[in-house]
Structures are given as structure tokens and as C-alpha cells.
Amino acid sequence: MSRVDKLPRRTPAGAGTLPPPRKLPPSLAGNPALPYPAIGQELSALRLQIPGVHGCVLGGVDGLLITHNLQNDASPDDLAALAATMFGLGRQVGFRLGQGDFQQSTVRNANGYLSVYAVSRQALLAVVGTDSINVARLHLHAPDTAARLADLLDGVTPTTS
Amino acid sequence: MGNLDVALKSAMSIDGAIGAALVDYTSGMTLGVAGGTGEIDLTVAAAGNTDVVRAKLRTIEMLKLDDEIEDILITLGSQYHLIRPLSNRTGKGLFLYLMVSKSRANLAMARHQLRAIEESLEL
Numbered sequence: 001m002s003r004v005d006k007l008p009r010r011t012p013a014g015a016g017t018l019p020p021p022r023k024l025p026p027s028l029a030g031n032p033a034l035p036y037p038a039i040g041q042e043l044s045a046l047r048l049q050i051p052g053v054h055g056c057v058l059g060g061v062d063g064l065l066i067t068h069n070l071q072n073d074a075s076p077d078d079l080a081a082l083a084a085t086m087f088g089l090g091r092q093v094g095f096r097l098g099q100g101d102f103q104q105s106t107v108r109n110a111n112g113y114l115s116v117y118a119v120s121r122q123a124l125l126a127v128v129g130t131d132s133i134n135v136a137r138l139h140l141h142a143p144d145t146a147a148r149l150a151d152l153l154d155g156v157t158p159t160t161s
Numbered sequence: 162m163g164n165l166d167v168a169l170k171s172a173m174s175i176d177g178a179i180g181a182a183l184v185d186y187t188s189g190m191t192l193g194v195a196g197g198t199g200e201i202d203l204t205v206a207a208a209g210n211t212d213v214v215r216a217k218l219r220t221i222e223m224l225k226l227d228d229e230i231e232d233i234l235i236t237l238g239s240q241y242h243l244i245r246p247l248s249n250r251t252g253k254g255l256f257l258y259l260m261v262s263k264s265r266a267n268l269a270m271a272r273h274q275l276r277a278i279e280e281s282l283e284l
Contacts, residue, residue, distance in 0.1 A: 134212060140205060
């Protein structure tokens, strides 16, 4: 018997002990009923308000892109997925530490920022900025933008998939 | 951060002081605030004045003056706002922000005291 065989092994849970599959709300992505012009206006207002913002991505918590106004060559689909990843991490931190719902998460790299804000239970706002951005101003303005976006998304009947 | 708390406390002891903050102008975030009122949110003031400092620094650079800001005075109807970038090595990229009431403060004294506070501030 080799040493590897003595290591503890995970045993599969019995069929009866598995939790029931979760019912997820349908994705906001691709919903034609969303007020896209008004959403676009909010996103451009945020970009105009704060110098150094390259663009904003509105995505679902499922990682799917709703809409964006990115000006650089970053992929909006990738950013929506990254935003959902950052949300997932933030949400877990919130669970483990009992700190409540996810609000905001920022990554700063050598040449720029990516900030993700909670819009609603279903949507996220990701903002890409240069390194010289006034990030305190972004943190002051973006939650207001997120709240207005939440109002715009609110009341839209989700697509049934 | 004892030194920072002491500095902000002495800034608030300047006659007529309404609020004081130490701000990082690379991000606009505050390292510490003291005072302020219900209406005046010093974190908002810090983020806004970050743009003031940056604009002036850029102007100095464009004019090729090869100099630095000692302080910036903004005079309102009822208040003076003083901005003083830290000049020592440890305070690079930071500025002290002080709001004083025009009617209760002595501007020359406030400026002098703020300079003394800035010089003694080691982070």
C-alpha cells in the first residue's frame, strides 16, 4: 500500500443528501425590454463626469453583458464576466464575515483601475479607468449612477428562458 | 498614525477651523479627517480639491516653471480654504486641507500654523 492510498479521500454525497437545485432568475442579458437609451445616457454621464474613465460595462451577476460604452479595445464580454467574478468573491467575503450584501470592489494595477459596483440583486456596473483617475470621486459618483440604473432595470419583466 | 491624528487635531485647534483633512491626490482618498459639519462632507471636499491640486500641478508643468506649490488659498464669501501639499519625502503625493471661518480666523496666523503642522508631520 503506497503512502498516497492512506491519504483522506472525499466520498461522494448520497443522492438523497444533495440540496435541491437552485432556481435562478432569468438573465437580464439580451432582454429587448430594457430601456437601453436611458441606460446608455447614465453610462456616458459617468464617463463625462470623471476624467480618466475609459468606459463602463453593465453586466448581470451571471457574468453576461447587458450593455457597455467602452472606448478602448478591451472586450466588454470579458469585463462583464470579470465583474461577476469580483462580485462572487465580494459576496463570499460578505457571507463569511457577516458583512451583508456586496457593494463595491476595486482592482488597481500599474496602469489602471477596474471598479465593480452592485446595481441591483441581478446587475453589476464595472468601470474601467486610467491610473490617474480620481478614484475617490468615482466612488462618490458611481453608487448614485448604480442606484439610477437599478431604477431603470427595476420593473422590466425578465425574459423567460 | 498617532502623528497624523496629532497633526489633524492641531489643525483643528487653529482659530476658526471648520474642518481639516490629509488627502492623497493620486487617488483623491483621505488618510484622515477632523471636524466638518453635517452639511460639509470632508471626503467630498477632498475628492474635489484633488482636481484643483492636479490642475495647478499640470499648469506649472506646462509653463515649465520647475517649481512646486507651497500652498493654495481659496477665498469664499464666508470661509478660507487652505491647501498645503506636503514637501517632505514621506508625504509625497499628499496635501493638507483646511477650512476656516473667515470671520473667526486670522489668515496669516492660520497659514503660519498650517506650515508648522506640515513641517512636523512625519508619516
